[in-house]
Amino acid sequence: MTRGLPTSREAWLGAATVAVLLALPAVLTSYAVTVFILIFFYGYLGQAWNVLGGYGGQLSAGHAAFVGVGAYSTTLLSMHWGLSPWIGMLVGGVLAAGLGAIIGGLGFRFGLRGFYFVLLTVAFAEVCRIVALNTDALGGALGLYITFTGDPWQLQFQDNRAYYYLALTLMLLATGVVALVERSRLGAYLLAIREDEDAAEALGVDTFRCKLAAIVLSAFLTGLGGAFYANYLFSLQPNAVFGIPLSVDVIIRPVVGGAGTLVGPLLGSLILSPLAEVTRIYFTRPGWAGFHLVIYGVLLIGIVLFLPRGAYPHLRRAWTRRRPDA
Amino acid sequence: MALLEVVDVRKRFGGLQAVAGVSLDVAADEIVGLIGPNGAGKTTLFHLISGFLAPDSGDVRLGGTSTRGLKPHQVCQHGLARTFQIVKPFQALTVLENVRVGALARTRALGAATRKAREILALVGLDHCADRTARGLTLADRKRLELARALATEPRLLLLDEVMAGLTPTETERIIELCRAINARGIAILLIEHVMRAVMTLSQRVVVLDQGQVIASGPPAAIASDPQVVEAYLGEAYGSAPEGRRAGA
Numbered sequence: 001m002t003r004g005l006p007t008s009r010e011a012w013l014g015a016a017t018v019a020v021l022l023a024l025p026a027v028l029t030s031y032a033v034t035v036f037i038l039i040f041f042y043g044y045l046g047q048a049w050n051v052l053g054g055y056g057g058q059l060s061a062g063h064a065a066f067v068g069v070g071a072y073s074t075t076l077l078s079m080h081w082g083l084s085p086w087i088g089m090l091v092g093g094v095l096a097a098g099l100g101a102i103i104g105g106l107g108f109r110f111g112l113r114g115f116y117f118v119l120l121t122v123a124f125a126e127v128c129r130i131v132a133l134n135t136d137a138l139g140g141a142l143g144l145y146i147t148f149t150g151d152p153w154q155l156q157f158q159d160n161r162a163y164y165y166l167a168l169t170l171m172l173l174a175t176g177v178v179a180l181v182e183r184s185r186l187g188a189y190l191l192a193i194r195e196d197e198d199a200a201e202a203l204g205v206d207t208f209r210c211k212l213a214a215i216v217l218s219a220f221l222t223g224l225g226g227a228f229y230a231n232y233l234f235s236l237q238p239n240a241v242f243g244i245p246l247s248v249d250v251i252i253r254p255v256v257g258g259a260g261t262l263v264g265p266l267l268g269s270l271i272l273s274p275l276a277e278v279t280r281i282y283f284t285r286p287g288w289a290g291f292h293l294v295i296y297g298v299l300l301i302g303i304v305l306f307l308p309r310g311a312y313p314h315l316r317r318a319w320t321r322r323r324p325d326a
Numbered sequence: 327m328a329l330l331e332v333v334d335v336r337k338r339f340g341g342l343q344a345v346a347g348v349s350l351d352v353a354a355d356e357i358v359g360l361i362g363p364n365g366a367g368k369t370t371l372f373h374l375i376s377g378f379l380a381p382d383s384g385d386v387r388l389g390g391t392s393t394r395g396l397k398p399h400q401v402c403q404h405g406l407a408r409t410f411q412i413v414k415p416f417q418a419l420t421v422l423e424n425v426r427v428g429a430l431a432r433t434r435a436l437g438a439a440t441r442k443a444r445e446i447l448a449l450v451g452l453d454h455c456a457d458r459t460a461r462g463l464t465l466a467d468r469k470r471l472e473l474a475r476a477l478a479t480e481p482r483l484l485l486l487d488e489v490m491a492g493l494t495p496t497e498t499e500r501i502i503e504l505c506r507a508i509n510a511r512g513i514a515i516l517l518i519e520h521v522m523r524a525v526m527t528l529s530q531r532v533v534v535l536d537q538g539q540v541i542a543s544g545p546p547a548a549i550a551s552d553p554q555v556v557e558a559y560l561g562e563a564y565g566s567a568p569e570g571r572r573a574g575a
Contacts, residue, residue: 185430185439192427195416202376202410204402204431204479 010319021168025161033160039273040167041228046253046265047174048221051181053251054259056214057194059114062103062121063250065128066096066219068242070226072132075144075236078154085155089227096223097216099124104215108208113197122244129242143237146230155231163232170228171266174221179262181217190214194260222250245293249276252296256303258310267312272299327390329354329514330406330483335374335384337367344370346538347384352483357505357515359529359546361522363559367538368518369411372485375516376408377401389482402431405482409472409489411518415460422447422456424471428478443478450474450504466497470504477508484508486517490524502528522560526550534559 025033045063052058070092077083077091106112107120132138150158157163181187189210192200201207230236240246257268279292307314328351337345345367352358360368373379375386377398386393388404396404407428416424425443426436433439447453450470455463460471469489476484486505490498502524509515519525525532525546532549534542536558542549549555 183436185434185436188423188427188430188436188439191419191423192416195418196414198378198398199410199414199416199475200427201398202378202402202408203428203475204399205427206397206399208397 018172025164030160033164035274035277037160037163037167037232038277039269040164040171041225041232042249042253042273043266043269044167044171044174044228045222045225045250046257046269047171047178048218048225049250050218050254050259050265051178051190051221052211052214052218054254054261054264055178055181055187055194056190056211057260058211058214059118059251060121060215060218061118061244061247061251062123062125063218063222064242064244064246065099065103065121065125066222067226067229067246067250068125068128068132068236068238069096069099070223071230071236071241072138072144072226073223074227075146075230076138078146079144084153085227085231086153089155089224092227093220093223096226097220099128100215100219101212103219104212108211108215122247125242125244125247129238132238132242138238139236141238143235143240144230146234148234155227166228167232170225175262175266177217177221182262186210186213191260248296252300254310256299256310258312261310261312263316264310264312267315268310271311272296275299328352329356329389330375330516331385331387331390332371332375333385333387335371335381335386337370337374337379337381343538345374345381348535348538348540349384350533350540350543352514352516354482354514355509355512356531357509357517357529359525359532360516360518360535361520361525361532361549361559362535365537366535366559368535369487371535372408372487372518375401376406376485402479402481405480406485407476407479407481407483408485409469409476409487411487411491413465413468413472415463415468415471417461418459420457420459421452421463421471424460425474425478428475431479446474446478449507450477451500466493469493469501473501473504473508477513481513483514483516486515486519488518488520490519490521498524 024036028036045067049060049063052060070089073092073095074085074088077088078085103121103124107117112120133141148156150156189200189205192205193207193210197207226241229241253268253272254265255268256272257266258264275295276292279295283291303310330352332348332350334347334349335345336347348371362368370379374381377393377396377400388401388406391404393401393404416427422440422443425446426439429439429442444453444456447456450473452467452470452474455467460468463471473489490501493501498521505515505528517528529546531544532546533540534549534555541558542552542555550560
């Protein structure tokens, strides 16, 4: 079983975790809060990816494109028209969803599956990156910088803890959306498509529409994440927000935690985001640049070899075996 | 008017004329067997009828309406369900979830679809393993699952592509019974089968395909003794097979 409805014990565990996370900033150091923000943020992006990649089995390796579109459009709307990022992020999400519809419309219309769909998504992200690099209106290679005002209406906060709660809210929201999808006809159809597309089609599943719905929803959520990214870091560079490394960061968490499960992306982020942070600190010395990518690589090989369905299904089995739930 | 009307359908793959002008009908409530040697075009014909392939010319009509230009899922919505020769279970899903996907073709509600799926599982005799993943099923059970899923879409016509291949005689017998039960519910069946005993006992009519063309069509007894069919497919031995194996003859 890859999924399954939560047992009452799991539901309580979830509620308790949320309660702890709400109270946690009171006792955390500022640095620890930052680490948690990263856990929530990448957990959020992983959950958004999960809709398309985990449930639908359509592996996008270009989700950075949606992050970038969300980040750039929110920031540009704010810079040129003074539109609050709170509203701008919805516009960014819609634009990212539009890009998702184009990628999905092309890819799924022409029946691209497996590696060919992966390549299409990478190609689109790379085109976005190169366009952003070479367009002066988008700041070119230098990117865009947001002036810090500390105005909450501009999605800017003096206190790091505000970002903590915002990132936590986003993550819980995405998890709620995915939980709804999981319990809907769309969710059942996406799993069927992931397992065997021809069989699904023969059983009356409009595979094109389902996949399109999944990529649009996934891209919309990812675009919202991009808006958060921009207003948390106050700067955007094409190589960072449209780059392949970010796409890898988005994918690797649900894959490690358990793609196609509700908890997988969150668990993956809990494992990997602190690890990424630690390796970034210790391996940025001369001669060690990029070493965290080596760790990523080794970890991914290990997961594929020993836990091909991610950590969560194993954890869940261990949990239910140890304490049989009535 | 027949439920399924295939009218002079042709399909060419490069230099191979896989289906060369086939016409056949299936009436509502009827069970029709489709036999022929390997490469005769039987599975291609199934693909053409179910919308997985578009014919080069000719027409397929279901309940009087042409299915031209329809995708497989739309053909399914029109009341046609098919199984695949090489079974395609949703491996990681449970047996119940597999069948529920089919049931969702007629309802949006997961609860109603789950109830429907349980009903179908009881009918095909898979209710004891509803919560097991499809990955762990035996071949016989996977064939049953394939049938159950197709049934859950509430078809008027069921296309069965070698659902008995690779099964033991006992398992075959149970599938034959199941087909009869399905037919008794008012569902027409068109089946491709190499297990002659099954075809001959089940079918009210048999259509023989060879090199993309219908070479014979008629009641099983007539087909079994048709010299052209014996020559192309059954071989000399079948006509002189022991009495017990000549069911329907």
